[in-house]
Amino acid sequence: MTKRTGVFDPYVPRMASQWDVTARGHSWQSINGSLVLVDISGFTNLSEKLARRGRIGAEELTAVLSRVFGNMLNVAYARGGSLLKFGGDALLLVFDGPDHPHQAAGAAVDMRTALRESAKIPTSVGKIPLRMSVGVHTGQIDFFLVGESHRELIITGPAASMTAEMEGTADANEIVVSSAMKELLASDYTGEAKGNGWILRKRSIPASESDPIARQPISDDSMELFLPVGLRGNLRSGLRESEHRIATVGFLKYKGIDALLASGGPEQVGEALNELVTIVQREADAEGVTFLATDIDADGGKIILVAGVPGAQEDDEGRLLRVARKILDAKPRLEIRLGVNRGHVFAGDVGTSFRSTYTIMGDTVNLAARLMAAADSGSLYASPGVVDRSSTMFRTEALEPFFVKGKDKPVQAFELFDETGTRPVEFNRELPFMGRNSSLETLINEMALVTEGSGRSITVTGDAGIGKTRLLQEFRSRTERARWFVVRGEPHGKDSTYYALSDPLLALLGIERSSQLEMADALATVIADRVPDLVAFAPLVA
Numbered sequence: 198m199t200k201r202t203g204v205f206d207p208y209v210p211r212m213a214s215q216w217d218v219t220a221r222g223h224s225w226q227s228i229n230g231s232l233v234l235v236d237i238s239g240f241t242n243l244s245e246k247l248a249r250r251g252r253i254g255a256e257e258l259t260a261v262l263s264r265v266f267g268n269m270l271n272v273a274y275a276r277g278g279s280l281l282k283f284g285g286d287a288l289l290l291v292f293d294g295p296d297h298p299h300q301a302a303g304a305a306v307d308m309r310t311a312l313r314e315s316a317k318i319p320t321s322v323g324k325i326p327l328r329m330s331v332g333v334h335t336g337q338i339d340f341f342l343v344g345e346s347h348r349e350l351i352i353t354g355p356a357a358s359m360t361a362e363m364e365g366t367a368d369a370n371e372i373v374v375s376s377a378m379k380e381l382l383a384s385d386y387t388g389e390a391k392g393n394g395w396i397l398r399k400r401s402i403p404a405s406e407s408d409p410i411a412r413q414p415i416s417d418d419s420m421e422l423f424l425p426v427g428l429r430g431n432l433r434s435g436l437r438e439s440e441h442r443i444a445t446v447g448f449l450k451y452k453g454i455d456a457l458l459a460s461g462g463p464e465q466v467g468e469a470l471n472e473l474v475t476i477v478q479r480e481a482d483a484e485g486v487t488f489l490a491t492d493i494d495a496d497g498g499k500i501i502l503v504a505g506v507p508g509a510q511e512d513d514e515g516r517l518l519r520v521a522r523k524i525l526d527a528k529p530r531l532e533i534r535l536g537v538n539r540g541h542v543f544a545g546d547v548g549t550s551f552r553s554t555y556t557i558m559g560d561t562v563n564l565a566a567r568l569m570a571a572a573d574s575g576s577l578y579a580s581p582g583v584v585d586r587s588s589t590m591f592r593t594e595a596l597e598p599f600f601v602k603g604k605d606k607p608v609q610a611f612e613l614f615d616e617t618g619t620r621p622v623e624f625n626r627e628l629p630f631m632g633r634n635s636s637l638e639t640l641i642n643e644m645a646l647v648t649e650g651s652g653r654s655i656t657v658t659g660d661a662g663i664g665k666t667r668l669l670q671e672f673r674s675r676t677e678r679a680r681w682f683v684v685r686g687e688p689h690g691k692d693s694t695y696y697a698l699s700d701p702l703l704a705l706l707g708i709e710r711s712s713q714l715e716m717a718d719a720l721a722t723v724i725a726d727r728v729p730d731l732v733a734f735a736p737l738v739a
Contacts, residue, residue, distance in 0.1 A: 205420040207553040208432060211279050211412040212291065213350040213423045216342050218413060224343055224467035230293035231301035231335040231378065232360040233278070234493070235269070235308060238369065239327040240286045244543045244559045246322040248441040257321060259439040259545050265315040265327070267549040272307040276300040276404055281352055283547070283554035284492045285562060289352065291338065296405045298335045298381040303402035305331045305372045332363030333397070334375040339463065343471035346426050346478045349491055351470055353454045357493045366392035373397070427487030428555055431507040439545025444505035445517045445583055446538055446562050448569035449477065449524065451531040452497040473529045480523045484516040489557065497531070506544045506557055514539055515587035521577050522591065522613060536568025537579040539586065567601035568610055577613045590617045615713050619700055630671045633664060640672045
Protein backbone atom coordinates (compact mmCIF):
# COMPACT_ATOMS: atom_id res chain seq x y z
CA MET A 198 0.00 0.00 0.00
CA THR A 199 1.34 3.43 -0.94
CA LYS A 200 1.97 6.17 1.56
CA ARG A 201 -1.08 8.37 2.18
CA THR A 202 -0.71 11.81 0.63
CA GLY A 203 -4.36 12.87 0.45
CA VAL A 204 -3.90 13.91 -3.20
CA PHE A 205 -7.28 12.42 -4.18
CA ASP A 206 -9.28 13.58 -1.15
CA PRO A 207 -10.74 16.81 -2.62
CA TYR A 208 -12.12 14.93 -5.64
CA VAL A 209 -14.12 12.27 -3.78
CA PRO A 210 -17.44 12.98 -2.00
CA ARG A 211 -17.39 12.23 1.72
CA MET A 212 -20.43 9.97 1.25
CA ALA A 213 -18.45 7.76 -1.15
CA SER A 214 -15.20 7.59 0.81
CA GLN A 215 -17.05 6.65 4.01
CA TRP A 216 -19.27 4.06 2.31
CA ASP A 217 -17.52 1.05 3.80
CA VAL A 218 -18.04 2.55 7.23
CA THR A 219 -21.79 3.06 6.80
CA ALA A 220 -22.84 0.42 4.25
CA ARG A 221 -20.02 -2.08 3.70
CA GLY A 222 -21.02 -4.86 1.34
CA HIS A 223 -24.10 -3.06 0.03
CA SER A 224 -24.64 -1.08 -3.17
CA TRP A 225 -27.43 1.03 -1.62
CA GLN A 226 -28.05 3.10 1.45
CA SER A 227 -30.67 5.68 2.41
CA ILE A 228 -30.33 8.60 4.76
CA ASN A 229 -32.71 11.22 6.10
CA GLY A 230 -31.41 14.54 4.85
CA SER A 231 -31.90 17.56 2.63
CA LEU A 232 -30.66 18.12 -0.91
CA VAL A 233 -29.80 21.50 -2.43
CA LEU A 234 -29.29 21.77 -6.20
CA VAL A 235 -27.77 25.05 -7.40
CA ASP A 236 -27.55 25.83 -11.12
CA ILE A 237 -25.52 28.91 -12.08
CA SER A 238 -25.91 30.69 -15.41
CA GLY A 239 -23.32 33.01 -16.91
CA PHE A 240 -20.20 30.86 -16.79
CA THR A 241 -20.62 29.57 -20.34
CA ASN A 242 -20.63 33.11 -21.72
CA LEU A 243 -17.60 33.99 -19.61
CA SER A 244 -15.79 30.85 -20.76
CA GLU A 245 -16.43 31.63 -24.43
CA LYS A 246 -15.12 35.19 -24.02
CA LEU A 247 -11.99 34.13 -22.15
CA ALA A 248 -11.30 31.35 -24.65
CA ARG A 249 -10.17 34.05 -27.08
CA ARG A 250 -7.30 34.87 -24.74
CA GLY A 251 -5.82 31.37 -24.90
CA ARG A 252 -3.98 29.95 -21.88
CA ILE A 253 -4.10 33.26 -20.01
CA GLY A 254 -7.88 33.24 -20.40
CA ALA A 255 -8.08 29.66 -19.12
CA GLU A 256 -6.03 30.56 -16.06
CA GLU A 257 -8.23 33.56 -15.37
CA LEU A 258 -11.39 31.49 -15.74
CA THR A 259 -10.02 28.92 -13.29
CA ALA A 260 -9.33 31.66 -10.75
CA VAL A 261 -12.82 33.13 -11.16
CA LEU A 262 -14.57 29.75 -10.95
CA SER A 263 -12.59 28.66 -7.91
CA ARG A 264 -13.27 31.96 -6.16
CA VAL A 265 -17.01 31.85 -6.88
CA PHE A 266 -17.50 28.19 -6.04
CA GLY A 267 -15.09 28.45 -3.12
CA ASN A 268 -17.15 31.23 -1.53
CA MET A 269 -20.34 29.24 -2.00
CA LEU A 270 -18.86 26.03 -0.63
CA ASN A 271 -17.46 27.83 2.39
CA VAL A 272 -20.89 29.05 3.48
CA ALA A 273 -22.52 25.68 2.72
CA TYR A 274 -19.91 23.67 4.64
CA ALA A 275 -20.17 26.10 7.57
CA ARG A 276 -23.78 24.92 7.90
CA GLY A 277 -22.84 21.24 7.83
CA GLY A 278 -23.30 20.69 4.10
CA SER A 279 -21.26 18.39 1.89
CA LEU A 280 -20.79 18.56 -1.87
CA LEU A 281 -21.98 15.45 -3.71
CA LYS A 282 -21.72 16.46 -7.36
CA PHE A 283 -19.99 19.29 -9.17
CA GLY A 284 -21.62 19.51 -12.61
CA GLY A 285 -19.60 22.18 -14.39
CA ASP A 286 -21.83 25.10 -13.42
CA ALA A 287 -24.04 23.28 -10.91
CA LEU A 288 -23.63 22.13 -7.31
CA LEU A 289 -25.48 19.32 -5.53
CA LEU A 290 -25.11 19.40 -1.74
CA VAL A 291 -26.46 17.19 1.01
CA PHE A 292 -27.21 18.20 4.61
CA ASP A 293 -27.71 15.34 7.04
CA GLY A 294 -26.76 16.81 10.43
CA PRO A 295 -29.03 18.13 13.18
CA ASP A 296 -31.76 20.48 11.90
CA HIS A 297 -30.72 19.75 8.31
CA PRO A 298 -33.86 21.27 6.66
CA HIS A 299 -33.21 24.61 8.37
CA GLN A 300 -29.50 24.46 7.55
CA ALA A 301 -30.13 23.55 3.91
CA ALA A 302 -32.55 26.45 3.42
CA GLY A 303 -30.13 28.81 5.16
CA ALA A 304 -27.24 27.62 2.99
CA ALA A 305 -29.29 28.27 -0.17
CA VAL A 306 -29.90 31.86 0.95
CA ASP A 307 -26.25 32.32 1.97
CA MET A 308 -25.01 30.98 -1.38
CA ARG A 309 -27.25 33.38 -3.26
CA THR A 310 -25.71 36.24 -1.30
CA ALA A 311 -22.21 34.89 -1.93
CA LEU A 312 -22.91 34.71 -5.66
CA ARG A 313 -24.09 38.30 -5.75
CA GLU A 314 -20.86 39.37 -4.10
CA SER A 315 -18.84 37.27 -6.53
CA ALA A 316 -20.55 38.93 -9.49
CA LYS A 317 -18.79 42.15 -8.48
CA ILE A 318 -15.38 40.59 -9.16
CA PRO A 319 -13.76 42.37 -12.14
CA THR A 320 -12.36 40.31 -15.01
CA SER A 321 -10.44 41.17 -18.16
CA VAL A 322 -13.73 40.98 -20.10
CA GLY A 323 -15.81 42.99 -17.65
CA LYS A 324 -18.01 42.08 -14.68
CA ILE A 325 -19.58 38.65 -14.40
CA PRO A 326 -23.38 38.62 -14.88
CA LEU A 327 -24.03 35.52 -12.78
CA ARG A 328 -27.43 34.25 -11.69
CA MET A 329 -28.56 31.08 -9.97
CA SER A 330 -31.67 28.96 -9.59
CA VAL A 331 -31.99 26.64 -6.58
CA GLY A 332 -34.14 23.65 -5.70
CA VAL A 333 -34.36 22.28 -2.15
CA HIS A 334 -36.01 19.09 -0.87
CA THR A 335 -35.89 17.05 2.32
CA GLY A 336 -36.67 13.41 3.07
CA GLN A 337 -35.20 9.95 2.54
CA ILE A 338 -32.39 10.15 -0.01
CA ASP A 339 -31.24 7.08 -1.93
CA PHE A 340 -27.55 6.60 -2.66
CA PHE A 341 -25.99 3.86 -4.79
CA LEU A 342 -22.32 2.92 -5.17
CA VAL A 343 -21.85 0.93 -8.38
CA GLY A 344 -19.39 0.15 -11.14
CA GLU A 345 -16.43 -2.06 -11.96
CA SER A 346 -13.33 -0.09 -12.97
CA HIS A 347 -14.22 2.59 -10.44
CA ARG A 348 -16.91 2.96 -7.78
CA GLU A 349 -19.34 5.67 -8.86
CA LEU A 350 -21.63 7.39 -6.36
CA ILE A 351 -25.14 7.76 -7.82
CA ILE A 352 -27.84 9.92 -6.24
CA THR A 353 -31.21 8.99 -7.69
CA GLY A 354 -34.77 8.11 -6.72
CA PRO A 355 -37.79 10.19 -5.63
CA ALA A 356 -35.82 12.66 -3.47
CA ALA A 357 -33.35 13.40 -6.29
CA SER A 358 -36.25 13.70 -8.75
CA MET A 359 -38.07 16.18 -6.52
CA THR A 360 -34.91 18.24 -6.01
CA ALA A 361 -34.33 18.40 -9.77
CA GLU A 362 -37.97 19.38 -10.30
CA MET A 363 -37.72 22.20 -7.76
CA GLU A 364 -34.58 23.58 -9.42
CA GLY A 365 -36.23 23.35 -12.83
CA THR A 366 -39.23 25.27 -11.45
CA ALA A 367 -37.09 28.10 -10.07
CA ASP A 368 -36.35 31.10 -12.26
CA ALA A 369 -33.12 33.07 -12.08
CA ASN A 370 -32.22 34.09 -8.50
CA GLU A 371 -35.17 32.12 -7.08
CA ILE A 372 -35.06 29.38 -4.45
CA VAL A 373 -37.94 26.90 -4.69
CA VAL A 374 -38.51 24.38 -1.91
CA SER A 375 -40.67 21.27 -1.96
CA SER A 376 -43.83 20.84 0.11
CA ALA A 377 -41.92 18.46 2.40
CA MET A 378 -39.36 21.20 3.06
CA LYS A 379 -42.02 23.86 3.54
CA GLU A 380 -43.70 21.82 6.28
CA LEU A 381 -40.48 21.81 8.33
CA LEU A 382 -39.72 25.52 8.02
CA ALA A 383 -41.27 28.43 9.88
CA SER A 384 -44.47 29.68 8.25
CA ASP A 385 -42.96 33.03 7.25
CA TYR A 386 -40.06 31.43 5.36
CA THR A 387 -42.04 30.63 2.21
CA GLY A 388 -44.23 32.73 -0.04
CA GLU A 389 -46.44 31.88 -2.99
CA ALA A 390 -46.69 28.47 -4.60
CA LYS A 391 -44.82 27.82 -7.83
CA GLY A 392 -45.43 24.60 -9.72
CA ASN A 393 -45.31 21.82 -7.15
CA GLY A 394 -43.10 23.88 -4.85
CA TRP A 395 -42.92 27.12 -2.92
CA ILE A 396 -40.71 30.17 -3.28
CA LEU A 397 -38.37 30.70 -0.33
CA ARG A 398 -38.71 34.39 0.43
CA LYS A 399 -36.62 34.68 3.58
CA ARG A 400 -33.56 36.85 2.90
CA SER A 401 -31.63 35.80 5.98
CA ILE A 402 -31.88 32.57 7.99
CA PRO A 403 -30.00 32.32 11.30
CA ALA A 404 -27.45 29.53 11.37
CA SER A 405 -27.74 26.67 13.84
CA GLU A 406 -24.61 25.59 15.63
CA SER A 407 -22.85 23.30 13.19
CA ASP A 408 -19.34 22.39 12.21
CA PRO A 409 -18.13 20.95 8.90
CA ILE A 410 -18.28 17.17 9.02
CA ALA A 411 -14.78 15.75 8.68
CA ARG A 412 -14.17 12.56 6.73
CA GLN A 413 -12.24 9.65 8.14
CA PRO A 414 -8.92 9.40 6.25
CA ILE A 415 -8.34 6.37 4.02
CA SER A 416 -5.34 5.39 1.90
CA ASP A 417 -4.59 6.87 -1.51
CA ASP A 418 -5.05 3.40 -3.04
CA SER A 419 -8.56 3.12 -1.60
CA MET A 420 -9.47 6.70 -2.50
CA GLU A 421 -8.31 6.19 -6.09
CA LEU A 422 -10.97 3.52 -6.60
CA PHE A 423 -13.64 6.25 -6.51
CA LEU A 424 -12.06 8.08 -9.46
CA PRO A 425 -12.60 7.21 -13.14
CA VAL A 426 -9.68 5.46 -14.84
CA GLY A 427 -9.27 8.30 -17.34
CA LEU A 428 -8.65 10.86 -14.59
CA ARG A 429 -6.44 8.97 -12.16
CA GLY A 430 -3.08 9.62 -13.78
CA ASN A 431 -3.88 13.27 -14.34
CA LEU A 432 -4.94 13.84 -10.73
CA ARG A 433 -2.12 11.74 -9.29
CA SER A 434 0.58 13.64 -11.17
CA GLY A 435 -0.70 17.05 -10.20
CA LEU A 436 -0.31 18.19 -13.83
CA ARG A 437 -3.72 19.79 -14.17
CA GLU A 438 -3.18 23.03 -16.05
CA SER A 439 -6.44 24.64 -17.08
CA GLU A 440 -6.84 25.10 -20.82
CA HIS A 441 -9.23 25.65 -23.66
CA ARG A 442 -9.05 22.75 -26.08
CA ILE A 443 -10.97 20.75 -28.67
CA ALA A 444 -12.97 17.88 -27.19
CA THR A 445 -15.77 15.51 -28.09
CA VAL A 446 -18.44 15.41 -25.38
CA GLY A 447 -21.14 12.81 -24.83
CA PHE A 448 -24.15 12.93 -22.51
CA LEU A 449 -26.08 9.80 -21.58
CA LYS A 450 -29.46 10.07 -19.87
CA TYR A 451 -31.09 7.13 -18.11
CA LYS A 452 -34.67 6.96 -16.86
CA GLY A 453 -37.09 4.64 -15.09
CA ILE A 454 -35.52 4.67 -11.63
CA ASP A 455 -38.56 5.80 -9.60
CA ALA A 456 -40.90 3.11 -10.98
CA LEU A 457 -38.24 0.40 -10.62
CA LEU A 458 -37.55 1.49 -7.05
CA ALA A 459 -41.27 1.24 -6.24
CA SER A 460 -41.74 -2.15 -7.91
CA GLY A 461 -38.44 -3.92 -7.32
CA GLY A 462 -36.88 -2.08 -4.41
CA PRO A 463 -33.34 -0.73 -4.05
CA GLU A 464 -31.75 -4.11 -4.83
CA GLN A 465 -33.12 -4.16 -8.38
CA VAL A 466 -32.27 -0.49 -8.88
CA GLY A 467 -28.74 -1.19 -7.68
CA GLU A 468 -28.44 -4.09 -10.13
CA ALA A 469 -29.72 -1.98 -13.04
CA LEU A 470 -27.42 0.93 -12.21
CA ASN A 471 -24.43 -1.37 -11.79
CA GLU A 472 -25.18 -2.98 -15.15
CA LEU A 473 -25.38 0.38 -16.93
CA VAL A 474 -22.35 1.98 -15.27
CA THR A 475 -20.25 -1.14 -15.84
CA ILE A 476 -21.17 -1.22 -19.54
CA VAL A 477 -20.23 2.45 -19.88
CA GLN A 478 -16.97 1.96 -17.99
CA ARG A 479 -15.89 -1.06 -20.03
CA GLU A 480 -16.59 0.55 -23.39
CA ALA A 481 -15.09 3.92 -22.40
CA ASP A 482 -11.97 2.41 -20.85
CA ALA A 483 -11.39 0.20 -23.90
CA GLU A 484 -11.44 3.23 -26.23
CA GLY A 485 -9.54 5.61 -23.95
CA VAL A 486 -12.64 7.76 -23.45
CA THR A 487 -12.93 9.49 -20.07
CA PHE A 488 -15.89 8.67 -17.83
CA LEU A 489 -15.99 12.21 -16.48
CA ALA A 490 -18.92 12.36 -14.03
CA THR A 491 -22.53 11.56 -13.22
CA ASP A 492 -25.30 13.99 -12.33
CA ILE A 493 -28.86 13.85 -11.04
CA ASP A 494 -31.98 14.18 -13.15
CA ALA A 495 -35.69 13.55 -12.69
CA ASP A 496 -36.47 9.80 -12.59
CA GLY A 497 -32.88 8.89 -13.34
CA GLY A 498 -29.61 10.67 -14.01
CA LYS A 499 -26.87 11.52 -16.50
CA ILE A 500 -23.42 10.22 -17.34
CA ILE A 501 -20.91 12.58 -18.96
CA LEU A 502 -18.20 11.19 -21.26
CA VAL A 503 -15.41 13.10 -22.97
CA ALA A 504 -12.66 12.33 -25.50
CA GLY A 505 -9.77 14.74 -25.97
CA VAL A 506 -9.74 15.62 -22.26
CA PRO A 507 -7.56 15.38 -20.25
CA GLY A 508 -5.43 14.18 -23.18
CA ALA A 509 -6.03 14.03 -26.94
CA GLN A 510 -5.71 10.86 -29.00
CA GLU A 511 -6.13 9.94 -32.63
CA ASP A 512 -9.78 9.76 -33.70
CA ASP A 513 -11.34 11.12 -30.50
CA GLU A 514 -14.59 11.63 -32.40
CA GLY A 515 -14.77 8.03 -33.56
CA ARG A 516 -13.83 6.73 -30.14
CA LEU A 517 -16.75 8.43 -28.43
CA LEU A 518 -19.26 7.54 -31.16
CA ARG A 519 -18.23 3.88 -31.01
CA VAL A 520 -18.57 3.90 -27.23
CA ALA A 521 -22.03 5.48 -27.44
CA ARG A 522 -23.21 3.03 -30.10
CA LYS A 523 -21.92 0.00 -28.18
CA ILE A 524 -23.64 1.16 -25.00
CA LEU A 525 -26.95 1.32 -26.87
CA ASP A 526 -26.34 -2.03 -28.56
CA ALA A 527 -25.71 -3.65 -25.16
CA LYS A 528 -29.41 -2.93 -24.39
CA PRO A 529 -29.14 -2.18 -20.66
CA ARG A 530 -32.23 -2.60 -18.53
CA LEU A 531 -32.71 1.14 -18.00
CA GLU A 532 -34.08 3.39 -20.73
CA ILE A 533 -31.23 5.47 -22.21
CA ARG A 534 -30.53 8.10 -24.86
CA LEU A 535 -27.31 9.86 -25.91
CA GLY A 536 -26.09 13.09 -27.48
CA VAL A 537 -22.57 13.82 -28.79
CA ASN A 538 -21.00 17.11 -29.86
CA ARG A 539 -17.52 18.41 -30.67
CA GLY A 540 -15.86 21.78 -30.21
CA HIS A 541 -13.95 24.07 -27.86
CA VAL A 542 -14.26 23.47 -24.12
CA PHE A 543 -12.67 24.78 -20.97
CA ALA A 544 -11.05 21.95 -19.02
CA GLY A 545 -9.47 22.25 -15.61
CA ASP A 546 -9.56 22.06 -11.84
CA VAL A 547 -12.23 24.05 -10.03
CA GLY A 548 -12.93 24.34 -6.33
CA THR A 549 -11.19 24.71 -3.01
CA SER A 550 -8.47 22.94 -1.08
CA PHE A 551 -11.08 20.77 0.65
CA ARG A 552 -13.38 20.05 -2.32
CA SER A 553 -12.55 20.22 -6.01
CA THR A 554 -13.39 18.68 -9.35
CA TYR A 555 -11.84 18.28 -12.76
CA THR A 556 -14.51 19.55 -15.11
CA ILE A 557 -15.31 20.79 -18.60
CA MET A 558 -17.43 23.79 -19.51
CA GLY A 559 -18.61 25.72 -22.54
CA ASP A 560 -21.19 25.91 -25.29
CA THR A 561 -19.95 22.61 -26.73
CA VAL A 562 -20.88 20.86 -23.49
CA ASN A 563 -24.28 22.52 -23.37
CA LEU A 564 -25.14 21.51 -26.94
CA ALA A 565 -24.18 17.88 -26.25
CA ALA A 566 -26.65 17.93 -23.36
CA ARG A 567 -29.32 19.49 -25.59
CA LEU A 568 -28.83 16.79 -28.23
CA MET A 569 -29.22 14.15 -25.53
CA ALA A 570 -32.44 15.77 -24.33
CA ALA A 571 -33.80 15.88 -27.89
CA ALA A 572 -32.96 12.24 -28.65
CA ASP A 573 -35.68 9.62 -28.56
CA SER A 574 -35.41 6.73 -26.14
CA GLY A 575 -32.77 4.29 -27.34
CA SER A 576 -31.32 6.81 -29.81
CA LEU A 577 -27.97 8.49 -30.42
CA TYR A 578 -27.89 12.04 -31.82
CA ALA A 579 -24.61 13.59 -32.96
CA SER A 580 -23.59 16.90 -34.49
CA PRO A 581 -22.18 16.96 -38.06
CA GLY A 582 -18.67 17.86 -36.85
CA VAL A 583 -18.43 14.61 -34.91
CA VAL A 584 -19.84 12.41 -37.67
CA ASP A 585 -17.64 13.92 -40.39
CA ARG A 586 -14.39 13.48 -38.41
CA SER A 587 -14.98 9.95 -37.15
CA SER A 588 -12.73 7.30 -38.72
CA THR A 589 -15.61 4.86 -38.28
CA MET A 590 -18.57 5.38 -40.56
CA PHE A 591 -22.12 4.75 -39.39
CA ARG A 592 -25.48 4.44 -41.03
CA THR A 593 -27.03 7.84 -40.37
CA GLU A 594 -30.28 9.66 -40.81
CA ALA A 595 -30.26 13.45 -41.08
CA LEU A 596 -32.75 15.04 -38.71
CA GLU A 597 -34.87 18.04 -39.50
CA PRO A 598 -33.12 21.09 -37.96
CA PHE A 599 -34.59 21.80 -34.54
CA PHE A 600 -34.39 24.51 -31.90
CA VAL A 601 -32.67 23.92 -28.56
CA LYS A 602 -32.33 26.07 -25.48
CA GLY A 603 -29.60 28.69 -25.78
CA LYS A 604 -29.52 28.75 -29.60
CA ASP A 605 -31.12 31.43 -31.78
CA LYS A 606 -31.06 29.25 -34.87
CA PRO A 607 -32.07 25.60 -35.34
CA VAL A 608 -29.28 23.04 -35.05
CA GLN A 609 -28.47 20.21 -37.44
CA ALA A 610 -27.88 16.70 -36.12
CA PHE A 611 -27.80 13.09 -37.26
CA GLU A 612 -29.21 9.96 -35.70
CA LEU A 613 -26.56 7.22 -35.75
CA PHE A 614 -27.24 3.53 -36.21
CA ASP A 615 -24.91 0.59 -36.89
CA GLU A 616 -21.31 0.82 -38.13
CA THR A 617 -20.77 0.56 -41.88
CA GLY A 618 -17.00 0.51 -42.07
CA THR A 619 -13.83 2.57 -41.90
CA ARG A 620 -13.61 5.97 -43.55
CA PRO A 621 -11.14 5.91 -46.49
CA VAL A 622 -7.95 7.88 -45.94
CA GLU A 623 -7.88 11.02 -48.08
CA PHE A 624 -4.39 12.07 -49.11
CA ASN A 625 -3.32 15.64 -49.70
CA ARG A 626 -1.81 15.58 -53.18
CA GLU A 627 -1.14 19.29 -53.33
CA LEU A 628 2.02 19.28 -51.21
CA PRO A 629 5.28 18.53 -53.07
CA PHE A 630 7.19 15.38 -52.16
CA MET A 631 10.56 16.22 -50.60
CA GLY A 632 13.29 14.61 -48.53
CA ARG A 633 12.46 10.90 -48.88
CA ASN A 634 13.90 10.08 -52.31
CA SER A 635 16.12 7.23 -51.12
CA SER A 636 13.23 5.59 -49.28
CA LEU A 637 11.01 6.03 -52.34
CA GLU A 638 13.66 4.45 -54.56
CA THR A 639 13.87 1.46 -52.23
CA LEU A 640 10.11 0.94 -52.43
CA ILE A 641 10.05 1.22 -56.22
CA ASN A 642 12.90 -1.29 -56.57
CA GLU A 643 11.13 -3.74 -54.29
CA MET A 644 7.95 -3.30 -56.33
CA ALA A 645 9.86 -4.22 -59.48
CA LEU A 646 10.79 -7.54 -57.91
CA VAL A 647 7.13 -8.14 -57.04
CA THR A 648 6.11 -7.70 -60.69
CA GLU A 649 8.65 -10.38 -61.56
CA GLY A 650 6.89 -12.81 -59.25
CA SER A 651 8.92 -12.41 -56.08
CA GLY A 652 6.75 -11.63 -53.02
CA ARG A 653 7.83 -8.87 -50.66
CA SER A 654 6.86 -7.49 -47.26
CA ILE A 655 8.06 -3.98 -46.37
CA THR A 656 7.63 -2.17 -43.06
CA VAL A 657 7.72 1.63 -42.93
CA THR A 658 8.21 2.98 -39.40
CA GLY A 659 8.80 6.40 -37.91
CA ASP A 660 7.56 8.93 -35.42
CA ALA A 661 4.14 10.52 -35.81
CA GLY A 662 4.15 13.32 -38.40
CA ILE A 663 7.48 12.35 -39.96
CA GLY A 664 5.92 11.69 -43.40
CA LYS A 665 5.11 7.95 -43.61
CA THR A 666 1.70 8.52 -45.20
CA ARG A 667 3.09 11.04 -47.69
CA LEU A 668 5.84 8.57 -48.69
CA LEU A 669 3.33 5.80 -49.35
CA GLN A 670 1.10 8.21 -51.25
CA GLU A 671 3.98 9.11 -53.58
CA PHE A 672 4.93 5.44 -53.97
CA ARG A 673 1.37 4.57 -54.89
CA SER A 674 1.19 7.40 -57.46
CA ARG A 675 4.33 6.00 -59.17
CA THR A 676 2.75 2.51 -59.49
CA GLU A 677 -0.74 3.30 -60.73
CA ARG A 678 -0.91 0.13 -62.87
CA ALA A 679 -0.78 -2.02 -59.76
CA ARG A 680 -4.00 -3.07 -58.05
CA TRP A 681 -4.06 -1.78 -54.50
CA PHE A 682 -5.95 -3.09 -51.48
CA VAL A 683 -5.64 -1.08 -48.29
CA VAL A 684 -5.82 -3.09 -45.08
CA ARG A 685 -6.15 -0.85 -42.03
CA GLY A 686 -5.82 -1.96 -38.44
CA GLU A 687 -7.98 0.05 -36.03
CA PRO A 688 -7.70 0.05 -32.22
CA HIS A 689 -11.44 -0.53 -31.87
CA GLY A 690 -11.31 -3.65 -34.06
CA LYS A 691 -8.54 -5.49 -32.27
CA ASP A 692 -10.96 -7.91 -30.61
CA SER A 693 -12.66 -8.89 -33.89
CA THR A 694 -10.92 -11.63 -35.86
CA TYR A 695 -10.03 -10.55 -39.44
CA TYR A 696 -11.57 -7.10 -38.85
CA ALA A 697 -8.82 -5.42 -40.90
CA LEU A 698 -9.63 -7.62 -43.90
CA SER A 699 -13.31 -6.70 -44.09
CA ASP A 700 -12.92 -3.53 -46.19
CA PRO A 701 -10.47 -4.96 -48.79
CA LEU A 702 -12.60 -8.11 -49.07
CA LEU A 703 -15.71 -6.03 -49.74
CA ALA A 704 -13.80 -4.04 -52.38
CA LEU A 705 -12.58 -7.24 -54.04
CA LEU A 706 -16.13 -8.61 -54.19
CA GLY A 707 -17.61 -5.32 -55.37
CA ILE A 708 -19.86 -4.86 -52.35
CA GLU A 709 -20.53 -1.25 -51.35
CA ARG A 710 -20.66 -0.17 -47.72
CA SER A 711 -24.23 0.08 -46.38
CA SER A 712 -26.22 -1.40 -43.51
CA GLN A 713 -25.19 -4.77 -42.10
CA LEU A 714 -28.34 -6.41 -43.48
CA GLU A 715 -27.85 -4.97 -46.98
CA MET A 716 -24.20 -6.05 -47.06
CA ALA A 717 -25.16 -9.54 -45.90
CA ASP A 718 -27.70 -9.82 -48.74
CA ALA A 719 -25.12 -8.59 -51.27
CA LEU A 720 -22.57 -11.11 -49.98
CA ALA A 721 -25.08 -13.94 -50.29
CA THR A 722 -25.74 -12.91 -53.91
CA VAL A 723 -22.00 -12.90 -54.75
CA ILE A 724 -21.53 -16.33 -53.20
CA ALA A 725 -24.54 -17.74 -55.04
CA ASP A 726 -23.17 -16.43 -58.37
CA ARG A 727 -19.56 -17.52 -57.94
CA VAL A 728 -19.47 -20.49 -55.57
CA PRO A 729 -23.04 -21.76 -55.10
CA ASP A 730 -21.78 -24.75 -53.13
CA LEU A 731 -20.88 -22.35 -50.27
CA VAL A 732 -24.27 -20.64 -49.98
CA ALA A 733 -25.12 -22.72 -46.92
CA PHE A 734 -22.11 -21.22 -45.13
CA ALA A 735 -22.99 -17.57 -45.83
CA PRO A 736 -24.64 -16.96 -42.42
CA LEU A 737 -21.34 -17.82 -40.72
CA VAL A 738 -19.58 -14.81 -42.25
CA ALA A 739 -22.48 -12.36 -42.59
